[in-house]
Amino acid sequence: MMAFVLCAGGASQWAWGERPNEAIDFDTQVVPILTRYGCNAGACHGAAIGRGGFKLSLFGSRAADDQLAIVQELEGRRVNLYQPQQSLLLRKATETMEHGGGERFDDASPVYALLEQWIAQGGKRLQRRQLADVRVTPSNVLLENVQDSVTVSVIARFDDGSTQDVTDVTTLTSDDSESVSIDRDANRLTVHRRGEHIVIARYLDRVHAIRLGIPLGTKELESSPDGGAQSVVDRWIDQKLRQLRIPASPRADDHEFARRVWLDLTGHLPSVGQLDAFVADQADDKRKRLIDRLLNTDQFAAYWALKWANLLGIDSKSLQPEGSQAYHGWLTDSFRQDSPWNASALAMLTANGDGYVEGSVNFLRSGNGPDGLAELATRVFMGVRLRCANCHDHPLDHWTQDDYHGLAAIFAKLKRGRVVSTSTRGEVTHPVTGQPAMARIPGTRDLSTDEDGRGEFARWVTAPSNPYFARAAVNRIWAQLMGRGLIDPVDDIRATNPASHPELLDALAGEFTAEGFRFRRIIRLICNSDAYGRTSQTRPGNESESVYYSHFIPRGLEAEVVAGAIADATGVDIVYGEDDQRDAIRLTDNRMASETLDILGRCDREAACETPDLSAGSLAKVLHFLNGDLLNRRLDDSQGRLTKWLQLYPDDFTLMDRLYKQTLSRPPNASERRYWTTRLELATESDGQWHDPTARQRFFADVFWGLLTSETFLTNH
Incomplete structure (x- = not known):
């Protein structure tokens, strides 16, 4: 369980470097310096074409190539093995000779001494150890006041059993430099604004997010009196609100809740009769029963199929209308039957057959070539933007070009016409080697030529142990119901984009997996939570909050x-x-x-x-809405509701109530009733009568039009 560490600052002393005569390891000691001082960043020599004729791999992802570029390219002039101080690598970095990147460090620094020692030792790539793990402390800190600070420590553990304090050569980057400043001399982080902020720590290919918080409010909030009875959702949501001292908005009233849940679960507004019946129900469990009832409707299956058709990109332009219809029908049936998501994913990834007949086959007919399919598969099933590893290793995550093109190589062995089948031929070219890419499970292993690549990838990605599959699914469900993902954007799951409530995301993923990867269980859990049931109206103290669910997000x-x-x-x-x-x-x-x-x-x-x-x-x-006939023709239609209700409801406020319930799923509130009372007095004769039926029709047509074009009608809140 990850929780805030209460802290008011601290101090540490660092011991940088190895013993003076010890052999320097290029991969774990030199490369981190190049990253720490920005030499291999995308804006410098880590750019796709390098800078000034010198190219390094982005963030040191290809150490072998970097060592060759430093030691052997330019006829070996970048290092001087006999007079290390005269090496271009050192002279440029210390700006004792002209350097477009300016001074990176001075000649009295420990990193200079280490680089000088490495050059004196021959500039070799020894590969005497590999990184096993990195521990960053603290990882989650709740400070008390603005300008409070905390000192960072980064300890690396290597496969030879050794450990080293690598704080000074770890890159620290604030997501907002005006909110958190970084003192690299002391490795201290100082927070200048209330709220939560993220600092990213990178050592080699390991990236960790440090979360720093200062409560938004100054007054402590009381714990929920029934905290032990809270759902898993509310336990973590309320804990974060208490930590940041953000007051929660009250429970939505029955009208607001009914409209919200009907729209969320069926895509339709409740009828006036359904709304009145729900509000009149006095049972304590009526919300729970309504959720259960709506989850079992055909409207639920149809609407959630639409949501995921948009996500999956079910497009009749590429699939043809027949393929789109088969795919959409299969998806609707999956929601109707509450099919396990892992089974659906397996079907989509491994299917063969006619796309006009077998709906799941059309997943493999989507995507623009093998590369597009690799991107689609990882985005949908893992919530990962693998496309960022196409031209170079992912700059903010651990995915490599080998991962990207290796997964594309799996999908290259597909015939993707109307009928999808596996081919013995098909390859993609790796842009670095210029050779056919080796089929690969991303971040895991290369595949042999006799392995079923699609099957291996499908089994790996849907396995209960996969760290992405369940989290990506529940994060999307959460976003569809709560207005934003616990990780947001939902297709960008990575260490450098941490969840707002990591414990809740893990708990929901565990629940999803334990319940057989079925959507309804998670939807029901979220919809029954206090967090989902809060009003969208803010209160003093949470007006600007849009991340922690102190109120419902429209x-x-x-x-x-x-x-x-x-x-x-x-x-x-x-x-x-x-x-x-x-x-x-x-x-x-x-x-x-x-x-x-x-x-x-x-x-x-x-x-x-x-x-x-x-x-x-x-x-x-x-x-x-202002000029077209989408609304105007329907308001004037002789068979429309307005025409009928003008006859059925001679009392103006009875008609007004009906129009409000039909559009906003609630009656007018007190201020609205006062407003309309005034408007009606101005529109009618002194005795309250209308001059003629046409005047009454025009007045209520304007009322109806105003309701239909209001933000309240056009959003779910």
Whole structure:
């Protein structure tokens, strides 16, 4: 369990370097210096084409190449084995001769002495030890006041059993230099702003995130009186809120909760009848029962299939409408049956057959070539951006070019027409060697030529022991329900992008694995939590907070959901395609012509749409709402709800209540009722009567239009 370490600062003394006469190990002693002082960074000699004719591997990922570049290139002029002080490597770094990068260190520093000693020893690559582990302390610190500081210690352990304090040659980088400053002479981190901040520590290929926090509030918060009865979700959410002294917003009322959960689980608004029945129910467990009921509807399966179709990029442009329909149908069935996600992933990665018949086959028909499939597979099943390791080793993670092109080599042995099958031929070229890349399980091992690469990768990635698979899945589910991922963005899981609540993410991943990788269990757990059930209204002390779930985070709705909500609210269907489909959520052809969905900002699926953007299609949407007939025609329709309700509800406030419930799933609040009372007094005669039915129709058409174009209607909150 990882928790905050209470700390108010500290002091340490460092002993840098080895014994003076000991042989210097290039990989574990020289390379860290090059990284610590920025020599092999992307902005310097670690750039793809190097700098000033001198190229190093990014962050020292290829030590053998770096040693050759330093010692042998330029006719060996970069090092002077007989007069080490005259080596270009040292003279440039100390700027005793012109250097575009400026002075990196001085000639009295321990790192200068070590490099000089290495050159004097012949500039060799001895490979006498390999890094086994790195311990960074502290890793999680809660300080008390602004300007408090803490000293960092980094201890490396090697495979020969030795350990070394490597703090001085560990790169320390603040995610916000104005929030956390770094004193490299003392290796002290000083925090200048309240909240949580991250400092990244890198030694060789090991990257660790140091989390520093100062409470946002000054007043201690009380523990929950029923803390022992809290769900796993609320245990960790509430603990973080108490640590940072962020007050939580109260529980959402029944109207707010009902609208939220109906939209989240079905993509539809509750009808007025369903809403009134839920609010009238006095049972203590009514929210739990509603969640269970909605999870078992066909609407749930259809809506969550849409969410994951956007994520998977089910695109009829590349799959053809028949393939898209088969893929979407298979995905819907998977949600309807609550199929284990590991089984679904195995099916997608190992399937062969006709994509027009076997839906899961279409995963392998997606992606732009073997490289695109490697990127898609790791993004979907691991939450990892492996594409960052295409041109060079991943700059912020441990993935290498060998991992990227090795996984692509697995998918190169595929025939990917309408029918997918395995071929004995197919390769990708490794950009460094110029040779065919060796098939490889990322970060793990190379595969022999007689191994089934797809099967090996599928079994590895879906194994319960895989550190990414379950965490990526539950992180996405969390983001879809809570507005942002515990790791955010959700497709960027790495040590340098730590979770806001790491213990909660691990707990949810463990629950997901233990329950057979089934989505409904995790969705039910989250929806029943206090964190999910909070109002989106802020309170003093949490107004600017958007990371720790002190209140519910409003979020955008998919274009298909907005279109359906407009049709449901107005009572006038929007019809799609030749089959007269009336529920956009169930469309299987994302390219089906629809001006409405285009204006509302539907996902084009050429790039994944993880969660709807609050601003998706915003300008076109506003202009269309203002001037188009998407709403106006439905408000004036003789068969629409407004026309019928004007006759059915002669009392103005009864009609007003109905319009609010039909759109915002709640009656007008007190301030809104006062506002509309005033507006009605101005619009009617002195006796409260309307001049004529047309005047009343125009007034309530404007009310209805205002509700349908409001941010409250167009978001889930």
